[in-house]
Amino acid sequence: MTIRLRNLSATPAYKPGKAAPTDAPDAHTVFKLSSNENPYPPLPSVVRALEEQLDSVNRYPETAASALTRLLCERFDVEPENVVFGSGSVEIISQLMRATAGAGDEIVFAWRSFEAYPMLAVAAGATPVAVPLTPTHEHDFAAMLAAITPRTRLILVCNPNNPTGTTISADALEDFLAKVPAEIVVVVDEAYLQFNRRPDTAIGVDAMRRHDNVVVAHTFSKAYGLAGLRVGYALAPETVATALRQVALPFGVTSLAQAAAVASLHAETELDIRVDELVAERDRVGAALAEQGWELPASGGNFLWFPLGDDTTTAADVFEEHGLLVRPFAGDGLRVTIAEREANDRIIAAGAALRSSLLQQTAVAELELS
Structure with a gap:
């Protein structure tokens, strides 16, 4: 008997960032810069x-996450009905896809963008529509x-x-939203x-206040350093928020994650110092890479984008030779997370070595053509 499963052969697989080795003698010299993790403990x-939650993990977490909801409502001046939680913002995106689209429907996004978008769209039964970025690696709103x-x-x-790290101005987003049909949900991730x-910059919450079809997705994984606990949330119009809850994973945000998120919001002054240091x-x-001759897009994230095209895979090897595991996207470029200062110094050194190698290759190729 053949088990009947969905045909998932066309579903793009999500590839997590390459992990640093743990069993090699020099494992401590390898930095994982492939997952945009916060380097601070x-x-x-x-x-x-x-620790205060450990003796009650035999109980299910509170679905409403009332303490966390209260703080977010105060922060963003929204009602509890506007807040929906998920295990990271990626699960929020998945909820939105499942709540809005199905077989025969389409989900539009810029590309290259977050790698999980096409995978989640296909998993929801919808058709992903990837719109290429502009030559300067930004959203092409006219094409979208x-x-x-x-x-x-x-x-x-x-x-x-x-x-790519590129950002969007408030005016550009507002112009785009004004032209999107009101019945289509737009997510600002x-x-x-x-x-x-x-x-x-565009601020998602501001756009949500002006448009009934706008949803904002946030996470505690990056700036708050809670990637291992998986907690994210959506700020959404009540009708959309209700639909998200209907497709949300029950008890998707653990009691540990809720407690850590609440504590993080209370400790934002300390966390802001860390964010400022990473910025x-x-x-x-x-700036150091620019002095070497690199023309990288200005980044608004905790990472840098090297648009290397066909040289991407070879470039990733150069970074690895410097003890840095980065995130290559074959044929497009590679992303490098900003981390500890030692790792960041190695990024600069690897950039210099890579730049020299590429210039040498170009010179050889030009010589062969002459």
Whole structure:
């Protein structure tokens, strides 16, 4: 008897960032810069909050996450009915896809953007519609509007965009939203919001207040350093939020995750210092690479994007030779996470070595053609 399963051969697989070895003698010299993780350990207050929950993990978590909901409502001036939780913002995106689209429907997003978008769309039964970025690695809103059809149910806008780091102005987003049909839900994915220092950047919550079809996705994985606990949330109009709850995984956010998120919100002054340090390191590394001759897109995330095209795989090997595991996207480029200062210094060194190698290759090729 053959077991009947869905044909998932066309479903793109999500590839997690390459992990550093744990059994090699020099494992401590290898830095994992492939997953946009926060390099700082949890704050002591967060650890204490987790410890206080350990003797009750035999109980299911509170579905409403009332303490966390209350803090987010105060922060964003929304009602509890507007807040929906999931195990990371990726699960929030999955909820939105399942709540809005199905077989025959389309989900539009820029590409390259978050790698999970096409995978989640196909898993929801919908058709992913990837719209190429502009030559400067930004959302092409004109092309995204042209990609809308009667089958479009959801549009994803990632700001800052992962993996390119490019950001979106408030005016550009507002112009785009004004032209999107009101019945189509638009998600502003702000996983890297806290690292974005663009003065005129689009703010998802502001857009949500002006448009009844806008949803905002946030996470505690990046700036708050809770990637291992998986907690994210959506801020959404009540009708959309109700639909998200109907497709949400029951008890999807654990009691540990809720406690850590609450403690993190209370400790934001300390966490902001860490974010500021990562932003300063991002800018320091970016400036050093620019001096080497690199023309990288300005990043609003905790990472940098090297648009290397066909040289991507070879370039990833150069970084690995410097003890850095990065995130290559074959044929497009590679993303490097900003981490500890030693790792960041190695990014600069690897960038210099790679730049020299590529220039040498170019010179040889030109010589052969002459």
